[in-house]
Amino acid sequence: MICVICKSGTPESGTTTVTLERGGNLIVFRRVPAKICSNCRESYLDDGVVDEVYHTADEAAKAGVEFDVREFHQVSAWLLTSSSSTVMRA
Numbered sequence: 001m002i003c004v005i006c007k008s009g010t011p012e013s014g015t016t017t018v019t020l021e022r023g024g025n026l027i028v029f030r031r032v033p034a035k036i037c038s039n040c041r042e043s044y045l046d047d048g049v050v051d052e053v054y055h056t057a058d059e060a061a062k063a064g065v066e067f068d069v070r071e072f073h074q075v076s077a078w079l080l081t082s083s084s085s086t087v088m089r090a
Helices: 047-062 077-081
Strands: 011-022 025-037 043-046 067-071 085-087
Touching: 011 043, 011 047, 025 047, 043 047
Parallel strands: 025 067
Antiparallel strands: 011 025, 025 043, 043 085
16 A cells, blocks of 8 residues: 555554544544554554544543543454554544
């Protein structure tokens, strides 16, 4: 796979930080598994990882969390087998 942003790098396994802001809530996820472009550092997240990040952020917002920094944890085994990727700017 060639990076869709810079058109020259090759994404490699690594981790990234994802920051989500919704309304007045700010949630930061550290050590999120991703493919990282070797040239421009663009992050690509598997669809299952994106779903988990969004779900966790929604739950935090419902619980009244306004600001949180947390380590990413996959809670579902099926997330490890996702084959699709989504570009997510970190």
